[in-house]
Amino acid sequence: MNSNKARDLFSEYSEGTLNPGLKAGFERCLEQDPALREEYRQYLVVVQALEARRDEPVEAPFDLHDRIMARIDKSIFDSRRAPSVGLFERWRLAMFGGLGTVAVAATVIALVNAQRPGVETSEANLLSGGREAAVSFAWREGQLFVVHPGESVGVVEVLNPEDKRVVGSIPYTSEGLNRALENKAPRSVVREIKTGKQTLLVAIPGTERERRETGEGTAADVARALADGLGVAVQLDVKDPGAVRTWRLKGDDPVATEVDGKTVVSRLPNGLYLLKD
Amino acid sequence: MSTGADDSVLIRQSQKGDRSAFDRLVRMYEEKAYQYAYRLTHDPDEAADVVADAFVRVYNAIGNFRSQSAFGTWLYRIITNCYLDHKKKDKSRYTTSLDTAQTPDGQEYERQVVDPGDGPDVEAERSARESAVQTALEQLPEYQRAMLVMYHVENLAYEEIAEALDLPIGTVKSRLNRARLALREALREDAELFKIG
Structure with a gap:
């Protein structure tokens, strides 16, 4: 066996899968060739370094499922909106493809921006698409569901309110939508859920509970304390979100929570709790 | 999976x-x-x-x-x-990992590792090794990287990789060998960490 052939057998030898004849030949080669021996040692070091990565913890983003399903919804949405094109249209698209893309995007933006005035987001019921069908929210089994009955199209965006980064985008189609937003992180997160100019600001509990009986912070901090301590989703509807408030949990009932000495939390029919001034 | x-x-x-x-x-x-x-x-x-x-x-x-x-x-x-x-x-997309930072002209340089304190710090060395492996993997062609990750990190069998990549098993084995050699070369810059050289 020459060195090149022996090199090809590094992995099989190290895994113990060589037949006895080849194994003996490989070991003879190693014995006789110090350079090959060194190469084999280095091979083992590299493999060991690679395999150490198996233990490296990889935590999926809490909204991964939502991002996947949103991408699928968008793909369905795009494929249904794509017009069938004739020869002239193909030529026109080739010429004005970029403009066409902008126009489609503008249409979608226009649809989600169109809204009826006077609709309260505190009802967790957001209008979109300028049509009758509305997006609604419900808290069930530890998940926040975004629901749309169908009949119209639009987009619901999920943002991180701290940096306004869009963490998820959920287009809905005529097939309807019943999507769970699940927070897989241990602690609660606050998210803005937007369609058009309407915004639902909500604290979604994480997988672990951490009870802080009393504390001081912004409205988001109060909502997170409720979410972390009692495992409930809390919608925020406050005039001055940045103002510092003092909270005190009272037993296991979120409604009994005192904020600046007052009870300002109520339970909504959709299962969310509302923190309102 | x-x-x-x-x-x-x-x-x-x-x-x-x-x-x-x-x-x-x-x-x-x-x-x-x-x-x-x-x-x-x-x-x-x-x-x-x-x-x-x-x-x-x-x-x-x-x-x-x-x-x-x-x-x-x-x-x-x-x-x-x-x-x-x-x-x-x-x-052309530029990604910045947690282990790297960008210089003002957009080049990436290794973030300085803070001296962990007295004596050798096993955890710091392990972390440096992981970081070096990642950097070395990033230098490999994507296809080789995928094979190495599938086999050595995800623990897939040759047969599964062959199915996943639609390649004969023999080709998977020889390409994996080439990928390992390429990785070893890429790790030469960090010879001290891996005692290669």
């Missing part, structure tokens, strides 16, 4: 257009899929993008899935293809 006896039921229901079955199928595989994508990209956003694209392809093609291979292996194949497509489309 984990498979359960019930994934075949979910696959059949998904093939009939049952959206909730597909949703459950995604839940069953999404974390493992993300783990693989993250190990390829080492970028949380890109990994999530790759996984989302992969599941779109799965959704569109599930009707053609004939269970000749395990669903998990099929998914590996799709994720690998999505990853390769991402890289092709986005060769």
